[in-house]
Amino acid sequence: MTATLTVGETAGADGDFAAPADVYRFAELLTGAERAVLAELRAVLGEHVRPLLADYWERGEFPYQVLPRLVELDLMRPAAITAEGGEPSALYHGFRTFELARVDASLATMYNAQSGLFRTAVARGGSAGQVAALDPRIRSFDYTGVFALTEPDHGSDVARGMATTARRDGDEWVIDGAKRWIGGAFTVDVIVVFAAEPETGALRAFLVPRESPGLTLRKIGGKTALRMMQNADIALHGVRVPESARLPNVHSFADVAEMLRRMRSDVAWIATGVAAGAYEAAVRYTTTRTQFGRPIGGFQLVQEKLARMLANVTACLGAVVRLTQLQEGGTFRDEDSALAKMLTSLHMRETVALAREVCGGNGITLETDVARFHADAEAVYSYEGTHEINALIVGRSITGRSAFNR
Template sequence: MTFELLGSDFFGYENLLTAPERAAIVKLRAYLEAEVRPIANGCWDRAEFPTQIIKPLAELGLYSFGWDETRPFENSAVFRGFVALELARVDASVSTFVGVQNGLAAGSLAACGSAKQRAEWIPRLASGEIVGAFGLTEPLSGSDAAQGLRTTATRSGDSWTLNGAKRWIGNATFSDVTIIWAKDTADNQVKGFIVPTDTAGYSATKIEGKISLRAVQNADITLTDVVVPESLRLQNANSFKDTAKVLRATRAEVSWAAVGNAIGAYDAAVAYSKQREQFGKAIGGHQLVQDLLVKSLGNITASLGMVVRVSQLHDEGVQRDEHSALTKAYTTSRMRESVAWCRELFGGNGVTLEYNVARHFADAEAIYSYEGTQEMNTLIVGRTITGQAAFV
């Protein structure tokens, strides 16, 4: 299989990838087109996740690339970003699944686990043997998670008792293990725990009626006197600053997924503009249609430049919270704008799943909101610019 640049990669950022990275992208792209694209609309419509793809994605290395314990070959954050882009370009729900499994669950272990914990759990996640979830957001705590967590952890000897609730937890209806973040009642600091989902007192209930990322299995979690041993406490998670280490990396990858989701809508719009005829010719030959496509491509190109650079900063070890925050705020805004333009190009056909733009249009709303809202990311960057916190 040969490597071809995406038509939407107008400045050729994919040329930054190494030969092994390109080969991995070619394999991933072929799998997604053959196995995921044909079922994506149906799964979205039925609000079902295609669990049959979990192991094949593991075999492609999608849960392995970032970690010393499982990395199949040397690779960059830019490459891992392009993986997120490819996934979202075909199906943002699948991209979200991988982001939770790899970035949030395995990422928590990589950033905050002991060497023993990393060696025990990351390979199991990487192989797809187990499915992971990440429990931070709560019914009454989202943007204020740093101070507002209500889930508690109380230590007694060599065990901890967790009580509380979590909401919007991706993968949680079928996860084998969930990373739960809770406030230690002794020192009021946020700690992380590896919680097997068959532990007594743990329950997860699917959230129904979503209009976005419908194939993602989000759940409400309740924790009632859930007892976990000290050995399952993330040994290097001692405050919310440690939690933020995980979010710094995943927020950047969500930005890549935002670009991918915009590209998915753009690709569909370009194809449609060449096929749909009005006033005696393909609509792609009309000025106003070309204007929509060019504006969308401009947003995609600018966003690609930003995500590539923030990933390079990650590889250089100098990426900061405000870098991820600005990238998430900008790229998701441009995505939201672009998918609306692309949907507009389809007219009435743009509101049906059949034409492969409606799903990207709807999924943009969730991507815009999760991993830090527009407002919170703006305030993080604003604090850096002015030196003053405006969070309250």
Template structure:
């Protein structure tokens, strides 16, 4: 069988995927290449989200096909990682459209909801009948949101009253529910509420003029006495420790996203340099260009190696916070290098969306920042290796 990634997976890391997993990823690629790639430049220019692809992606059953599920009812970590990789090597934003629903929102409910809530909502979330997003970040609080959460929740009978603001909330404009993280004024603990996006007092405003992730619709959210029934409070989130446990599940995804974006940039640069001629020969035949192509491939290969080992550790149940933090910060660093070299070898055309590299170049800045900045992840790893916390004095 032909290798899944013959261009960018030099060491054949994907060869250990099962036949069912490999087949599923090939089918995903077919949908993305036939239905997404032709419209990417136009959607990027208009900052339009390809929401219409939710149906075809749902029909692939990427997360709930019985052939993919283990005894625990979940996909293998390695498959989940390569699914992120496959999306991101074509377009990071479209991966966010899909995984914001099936990973972030779904895991929020699966880990934070009661058994009854999970039983009621999990399948509708997978089928996109119940759409939702994840609202933690605030205008004045990102990495410090654990201690600085300003959005509040006040109980009144069988309802909760939410007040506050959220920022950078992806997919909110295309979702029925938003999972709002708020501080209970009674006990000062963090809780999560599934608020309807059409609820009175909830206002969504699209964040415009973005340079990165232009196909993701990010929103500012204002919450002015928004009422949420107690039945829509996720029952198992009672402190920020529960929130941290959730991020332990989600943070490794960013390492795979960063690795996939590197592969996409490298593959786009290779295509271009093989077709672009100067002095009567493809520029891929010049030493300086080959040097950068090889550096890019080295970064992709090393990043995949780290991501794959992280998946193995997670599957075995031995992964730690610092494992994910180190992978995220190191692979995101390599992403910045790789997209810069890709832009260089494509020359002036590297700033045109039609040649793909520009998308990866700008999206790298968003990937570098979200799910914890490099500096915050460095502090997590630093605490682990020294036994000393630099978070507090």
């Protein structure tokens, strides 16, 4: 079986690597070694992942059997890139997310839960010893985890309203509370639980083993988006962890905001990939679907919609590529990542709607891929900062006045 490539796409590292939606060829900013790694990823996704997606999406289950194939590629720090003493660039990490998301949003979300959320929490919140010991294991998926911040009653306002508590009891901490929407929690080794210390108000973070006594997980069912992603409600009742399980560099929500500032750009890349995947699926359909004696891609109204979709993806790629370049240069600002998440999510939402529209009635079936992108986009639009919250972060930077202070 050969890899599934979309219209006009090649997977060669030295040839035309750019995806069909990347008409301005931003991928040419990558090194040859980086393109080679991503070409291998693209081939694996086409051969081993894409054929499974419709079935697993409809069942609301994740195809965990694909994870070992992704782990084998060593995508976080590939030897093919580091062999000559180099390190994968921030753009490589962005395009890795883009490649995953243009195949499936749940797949990108699941992988980034480990490579982005969990790895960043340990890297930014952990001690030097913890990072040295755990980061290689995180990269190899030998040590897996998820990021548990959101609560049942506190999402956008979790910075001020966190209800989960952690109190010191000798050499241990006792954690009580609840977390919600924690994707991938059912199969990981540990859950990074954020909790407030009642006595001081300080924020703490802990590596809590998933099978700890007093910790229970319940699958959130009935979802109409990211159906493959297994999200959990987590309850913590008197969960005890040793002091060694605490990430010592987390003291306040400012430390968490520093993590989110770095990770929000990952979600902007996911939104861009979802838009690209929907556009490419729409092109495949409209160039093969015949009505009135010719492919519908030859109709003016369809072409106008395809052009708008491509313009949206191009704008998104321009935004995330430049944001990533700025961050790699050391510029991390809340308003920059918030603007990118806001812009890409808006363009993604319009793009998936247009993709479903040009596919007509078949656009609501899983056969075309468009329906999956259309539904999953709604989750991406909301997580890691809703449109409104990101807009207020940008508005604060514009006016110098915070709309949060009421």
